[in-house]
Amino acid sequence: MTEKDGFSERVAGWLDSRLGLSHPLLRPVPQFALNPFYWLGALAVVAFVIQGVTGMIMMLYYIPSPTQAYSSTQYIFQSVSNGRFLETVHLYTAYAMIMLAFMHMMRGYFVSVQKNPREVMWVVGMLMGFVTLGFGFTGYLLPWTVVSYSATHVGVGMISALPQPISNLLNFLIVGSAGDAGELLRFFDLHVVILPAVLLVLLAVKMYMLEAHGVADPTSGASAEAKARTLPIFPDVTVYLLELSLLFGAGMLLISAFFPLNLPAEYSALTAGQSTPQPDWYFLWIYQVLKVSVFEGGGGLAAALSVVTLVFIVLLVLPFIDRGKTRELSRRPVYVTLGLIFVGEVLMLSYWGSVTPGATIPLEQAALVIGGTALLIALVSLAVYRALYSRVRGRLQTVPAARVSRTEVRSGLAFAVLVAVGAVAIGTLVNSVVGIVLSGFSTSSGELLAVSAGTLALDVLGTVYVIYRLDLRTGGIRRRVKAFEVGWKG
Amino acid sequence: MRVSLLSIQVIFLIGLQVTSLVVLWLMTPLSQSATDTFALYLGLDLVAFCILSYLYRSMRNLKQPNGVWLAVGYLFIIVLLVSNLALG
Amino acid sequence: MTSDDVPGDAPGTDTDESRREFLKIAAAASAILALGGIASVMKAVIFPSIPSSTQLTFPRVKVASVDSLSIGIPVEFNYPLDNEPNYVIKLGTKADGGVGPDGDIVAFSDICQHLGCNWGYVAPGGSPRVNPSYKAPGPVGYCPCHGSIFDLSQSAKVIGGPSPLPLPQVQLEVDGSGDIYAIGMGPPSVFGHNTGSSNVNDDLQGGTLVSITSETSQT
Numbered sequence: 001m002t003e004k005d006g007f008s009e010r011v012a013g014w015l016d017s018r019l020g021l022s023h024p025l026l027r028p029v030p031q032f033a034l035n036p037f038y039w040l041g042a043l044a045v046v047a048f049v050i051q052g053v054t055g056m057i058m059m060l061y062y063i064p065s066p067t068q069a070y071s072s073t074q075y076i077f078q079s080v081s082n083g084r085f086l087e088t089v090h091l092y093t094a095y096a097m098i099m100l101a102f103m104h105m106m107r108g109y110f111v112s113v114q115k116n117p118r119e120v121m122w123v124v125g126m127l128m129g130f131v132t133l134g135f136g137f138t139g140y141l142l143p144w145t146v147v148s149y150s151a152t153h154v155g156v157g158m159i160s161a162l163p164q165p166i167s168n169l170l171n172f173l174i175v176g177s178a179g180d181a182g183e184l185l186r187f188f189d190l191h192v193v194i195l196p197a198v199l200l201v202l203l204a205v206k207m208y209m210l211e212a213h214g215v216a217d218p219t220s221g222a223s224a225e226a227k228a229r230t231l232p233i234f235p236d237v238t239v240y241l242l243e244l245s246l247l248f249g250a251g252m253l254l255i256s257a258f259f260p261l262n263l264p265a266e267y268s269a270l271t272a273g274q275s276t277p278q279p280d281w282y283f284l285w286i287y288q289v290l291k292v293s294v295f296e297g298g299g300g301l302a303a304a305l306s307v308v309t310l311v312f313i314v315l316l317v318l319p320f321i322d323r324g325k326t327r328e329l330s331r332r333p334v335y336v337t338l339g340l341i342f343v344g345e346v347l348m349l350s351y352w353g354s355v356t357p358g359a360t361i362p363l364e365q366a367a368l369v370i371g372g373t374a375l376l377i378a379l380v381s382l383a384v385y386r387a388l389y390s391r392v393r394g395r396l397q398t399v400p401a402a403r404v405s406r407t408e409v410r411s412g413l414a415f416a417v418l419v420a421v422g423a424v425a426i427g428t429l430v431n432s433v434v435g436i437v438l439s440g441f442s443t444s445s446g447e448l449l450a451v452s453a454g455t456l457a458l459d460v461l462g463t464v465y466v467i468y469r470l471d472l473r474t475g476g477i478r479r480r481v482k483a484f485e486v487g488w489k490g
Numbered sequence: 491m492r493v494s495l496l497s498i499q500v501i502f503l504i505g506l507q508v509t510s511l512v513v514l515w516l517m518t519p520l521s522q523s524a525t526d527t528f529a530l531y532l533g534l535d536l537v538a539f540c541i542l543s544y545l546y547r548s549m550r551n552l553k554q555p556n557g558v559w560l561a562v563g564y565l566f567i568i569v570l571l572v573s574n575l576a577l578g
Numbered sequence: 579m580t581s582d583d584v585p586g587d588a589p590g591t592d593t594d595e596s597r598r599e600f601l602k603i604a605a606a607a608s609a610i611l612a613l614g615g616i617a618s619v620m621k622a623v624i625f626p627s628i629p630s631s632t633q634l635t636f637p638r639v640k641v642a643s644v645d646s647l648s649i650g651i652p653v654e655f656n657y658p659l660d661n662e663p664n665y666v667i668k669l670g671t672k673a674d675g676g677v678g679p680d681g682d683i684v685a686f687s688d689i690c691q692h693l694g695c696n697w698g699y700v701a702p703g704g705s706p707r708v709n710p711s712y713k714a715p716g717p718v719g720y721c722p723c724h725g726s727i728f729d730l731s732q733s734a735k736v737i738g739g740p741s742p743l744p745l746p747q748v749q750l751e752v753d754g755s756g757d758i759y760a761i762g763m764g765p766p767s768v769f770g771h772n773t774g775s776s777n778v779n780d781d782l783q784g785g786t787l788v789s790i791t792s793e794t795s796q797t
């Protein structure tokens with residue numbers, strides 16, 4: 001604004017003229033896009049970068065041979081500096097990447113980003129999703145533990161049930177003809193070189209299209225003025241992404257600290273025979289479908305795989321199925337309900353799969369549970385639509401009647417959080433006081449007392465503040481506070 | 491010089507970061523609990539930067555920082571501190 | 579939530595400007611501190627966890643038995659770390675530091691002291707494959723990389739080539755039943771362990787010590 005020749009301005013100017021930071025490749029981002037839901041895809045990429053870094057460090061020690069895979073993994077766990085923590089972060093970030101990709105897809109679906117002109121972006125994004133699942137599948141085998149070998153071989157076995165040209169191609173890519181050693185090496189190469197390269201190419205294509213189309217407007221539309229209020233990529237958007245990434249990183253550090261990994265036993269035919277193979281959680285929903293009794297026997301596997309493939313194909317070509325022009329949530333009750341059913345089914349099947357390892361599901365039970373979930377979700381969703389939007393002429397129409405105001409929702413959430421935090425803080429405070437009274441004062445109990453008391457104090461302040469803000473609308477409290485200020489004229 | 495809410499936050503956050511940095515560079519994480527402590531202090535460092543960066547960005551765009559996001563950030567810091575006690 | 583709350587200064591005034599400067603500097607400092615935090619991760623991952631003050635001792639590992647060795651056939655074994663090869667050889671002639679009933683069983687590190695290549699055994703009168711014109715005057719180790727030659731009957735003294743130091747000799751011990759054990763290393767230290775040092779304890783750092791149940795292998 002004022003002093004253009006201040007030190008920091010000069011440094012920034014020098015950097016800018018050399019690095020070209022104020023002429024970034026990407027277009028400025030509209031203000032409304034600085035919302036975490038718009039950045040789920042970016043966070044998935046951040047997770048991918050974390051995977052790359054942790055993976056590269058582990059690659060210095062890992063040996064992709066059946067005789068040494070487990071021992072080298074064990075070496076990482078036991079003898080490498082913080083190796084166990086590296087492995088833990090790598091696994092949980094992998095889970096986070098898959099979860100973020102899924103959330104990114106569902107968020108995009110619900111706000112209809114896949115409509116004109118972003119249909120191809122959706123397709124490319126789905127392909128990236130398949131690659132991400134591929135990462136999970138190939139990475140899972142590498143430690144060569146009982147669970148990983150068994151689960152992978154169930155998956156690999158399914159390849160032979162696919163139709164012929166695909167089956168041969170996949171066999172060549174994934175299994176090869178050199179037995180276990182060849183297979184592990186292919187899995188390793190896929191996981192470390194081929195899939196990352198494919199993902200990066202797809203990412204480049206998607207980013208190019210994003211640059212062409214820009215960020216999708218909110219479903220309620222954005223005025224030209226809102227779209228014109230943009231922020232430059234550097235520094236504003238970069239810093240925003242940095243904030244989100246570091247928060248995500250801190251979250252992963254927290255989870256990894258709480259749930260350090262334990263390496264399961266090494267694979268051997270003997271131990272494998274005594275445990276039921278289960279795929280990793282993100283494949284459980286597929287696996288559950290395969291366990292239904294109607295898919296038992298000869299052509300059963302092929303039939304089951306066809307069903308699953310059909311689901312993936314539908315997802316892939318979704319933009320060409322849903323040809324409606326409208327993007328607003330309120331105008332798409334059917335598609336939103338279908339989306340909710342999909343999410344509900346995937347969650348339900350995953351949970352069900354985790355509690356029924358190795359069991360065959362009778363067809364009647366499967367039909368009841370899957371159909372029942374779908375029906376329940378459909379009923380609730382359509383009922384909510386009815387409640388929120390008034391009905392005109394017997395059809396669900398668009399006039400939004402009793403809309404809950406955003407402020408009220410936000411204050412409600414704020415209160416919920418404050419009450420929860422307050423409860424925990426009070427509980428911890430009481431606990432620490434009792435602990436000190438009973439077993440005497442120590443550094444850790446002192447710290448706990450300080451932290452819980454501090455949290456409670458902040459919580460009380462927060463509650464008072466929220467009440468103050470809410471009351472601003474009527475002005476009651478503010479007037480009374482202001483009345484004490486000297487010189488206030490009212 | 492009036493001590494504003496902003497300067498209190500800034501001083502607290504920078505202080506948190508300096509403490510974390512000192513701990514991170516001085517410690518050698520040899521055991522699982524030491525690794526946990528290391529990770530949680532690193533988390534503190536990062537989250538403190540995020541909050542400060544958010545304050546700076548809000549000022550840059552001449553907006554008031556949204557209290558909800560600040561609350562989320564500080565809650566995260568509290569969770570990290572408490573976890574340190576629970577685990578370390 | 580509207581922005582009509584805090585009765586702050588109007589933008590553009592001096593106090594607001596100093597606030598902006600303050601926050602800008604604070605944000606920059608914060609960024610540097612965050613970077614410092616991330617940099618410390620490198621330190622945690624790269625530097626070894628095992629503190630070097632831990633007292634380690636040379637393990638006692640069986641490497642062969644007197645009966646299993648034939649004259650002039652080296653047997654490879656790892657010692658003291660599980661990824662460092664050595665050769666135990668029955669030379670056929672009495673040698674410095676040799677054990678066994680004829681005092682001719684010696685063992686040396688297979689890692690050349692010049693640049694870390696693996697040398698090979700050449701019997702007296704024989705020639706190494708890489709240099710057919712050289713005739714060994716006695717039992718020697720010939721390094722194929724740069725031609726260092728070690729006299730294995732004289733504690734691997736350097737008798738040719740660029741190696742600055744002799745090979746570390748593995749200290750052997752034969753027990754009553756004819757089993758040969760490696761019990762230590764003589765100076766100099768193994769290549770790569772503070773190369774050139776005369777402190778043999780350096781050989782114990784930087785890896786996993788071979789365990790007592792490890793097997794030996796024929797070359």
